[in-house]
Amino acid sequence: MAEKLLKTFNVRHLQVLDDTGKADSRLMPRLSARQLVELYGLMVLCRRFDEKALSLQRQGRLGTYASVLGQEASQIGAAYALGKADWVFPTYRDASILIVRKQPMVRVLQYFGGDERGSIPAEGVNNFPISIPVGTQGLHAVGAGMAATVQKKKFAALACFGDGATSEGDMNEAFNFAGVFKAPVIFLCQNNQYAISVPVKRQTAAETIAQKAIAFGFEGIQVDGNDVLAVYSATAAALKKAYAGKGPTLIECLTYRIQNHTTSDDASKYRSAAEVELWKKKDPVARMRKFLERKKLWDNRKEAELAAKVERQVSEAVSEYEAVPKPEVDDIFKYQYEELPGFLRRQMDDYKNLVEGK
Numbered sequence: 170m171a172e173k174l175l176k177t178f179n180v181r182h183l184q185v186l187d188d189t190g191k192a193d194s195r196l197m198p199r200l201s202a203r204q205l206v207e208l209y210g211l212m213v214l215c216r217r218f219d220e221k222a223l224s225l226q227r228q229g230r231l232g233t234y235a236s237v238l239g240q241e242a243s244q245i246g247a248a249y250a251l252g253k254a255d256w257v258f259p260t261y262r263d264a265s266i267l268i269v270r271k272q273p274m275v276r277v278l279q280y281f282g283g284d285e286r287g288s289i290p291a292e293g294v295n296n297f298p299i300s301i302p303v304g305t306q307g308l309h310a311v312g313a314g315m316a317a318t319v320q321k322k323k324f325a326a327l328a329c330f331g332d333g334a335t336s337e338g339d340m341n342e343a344f345n346f347a348g349v350f351k352a353p354v355i356f357l358c359q360n361n362q363y364a365i366s367v368p369v370k371r372q373t374a375a376e377t378i379a380q381k382a383i384a385f386g387f388e389g390i391q392v393d394g395n396d397v398l399a400v401y402s403a404t405a406a407a408l409k410k411a412y413a414g415k416g417p418t419l420i421e422c423l424t425y426r427i428q429n430h431t432t433s434d435d436a437s438k439y440r441s442a443a444e445v446e447l448w449k450k451k452d453p454v455a456r457m458r459k460f461l462e463r464k465k466l467w468d469n470r471k472e473a474e475l476a477a478k479v480e481r482q483v484s485e486a487v488s489e490y491e492a493v494p495k496p497e498v499d500d501i502f503k504y505q506y507e508e509l510p511g512f513l514r515r516q517m518d519d520y521k522n523l524v525e526g527k
Contacts, residue, residue, distance in 0.1 A: 180379045183403055184393040188451055190459025198402045202466055208249055208397055209457045209467070212241045214479040215265035216454055218274060221483050222264070222281060226432045230491070232283045235262040236428035242453035243359045243422035245269050246400025247327060250408060254324040256295040256313050258306040263299070263329050270296050274486035279493060285500045304334040307343030307356065314352035325353040325411040333364025335381060336372045344419070348385035353411035355404060356419040359394060361426035366439040382419035394422030395453040425451070498524050
């Protein structure tokens with residue numbers, strides 16, 4: 170039997186900033202000083218929002234919340250690279266992506282407060298509602314990408330998910346469709362090392378998640394997910410390829426979930442404090458600040474001004490959230506279809522009669 174030599178594949182790892190904030194000048198993205206400062210400002214804003222949301226939940230003023238702490242670079246670097254026409258398909262741990270994508274913070278709080286109106290994007294903003302099922306949003310993103318191709322429109326879809334989602338059938342189906350149809354999709358995997366309590370080494374025997382793209386016929390790249398410039402660069406390159414009709418890209422962001430899976434989880438039951446402390450030293454926000462200080466773009470005075478500014482922004486969002494009139498009971502039915510089907514209308518009427526005691 171004749172043997173056929175198969176093509177060999179490699180997965181590239183990208184890092185621009187090391188843990189001390191020192192940059193590899195050869196890999197620096199083309200961002201102005203203003204943009205670099207803006208990126209850092211968004212990271213600080215999103216971290217303060219995350220801290221406040223966690224505090225609100227603990228006080229009973231917000232529902233179950235999934236903290237973004239430690240993953241800011243993975244989310245903000247990707248979102249910052251997107252164009253206005255691009256679409257985002259987020260999960261429950263993507264508050265930073267939504268905020269960068271102009272989703273009002275008050276609506277993000279509404280969502281986690283159990284208000285369906287929190288999923289409504291701002292006018293002209295292409296954000297899909299948050300996906301709670303793990304992996305289903307990948308198929309939605311591919312559908313949007315395929316629609317862009319059919320309609321000859323220039324936009325890409327960003328599918329956001331964690332390492333655990335790559336073990337789901339839905340996500341692998343999404344990879345397959347995207348590869349076959351060369352859909353303009355960016356698969357952003359935030360590999361935060363755990364799918365709730367299951368470590369990544371228990372989910373897959375693959376050395377990297379990025380290499381899973383190879384089986385579906387497209388490129389996978391692994392980046393330092395705590396390096397906002399590396400994530401931005403990888404996303405910008407993937408967008409360029411998507412716009413040119415050259416198909417999807419899988420970006421694996423190596424990062425870490427500092428907080429519990431959600432506010433209903435206790436991560437101390439399945440990981441050590443020493444492990445968490447090790448990853449805290451790779452803090453993406455601190456790393457970006459050190460980089461700006463090296464470039465003489467940042468100092469303590471600017472940091473104090475920024476801290477005061479984001480505190481005002483977050484506090485105003487919280488005040489607005491707590492002043493929003495309570496939703497109507499039938500809101501849980503309203504946001505699934507453009508036109509409410511008969512079976513849902515009947516369910517809505519039955520529910521309203523029950524609540525009203527009829």
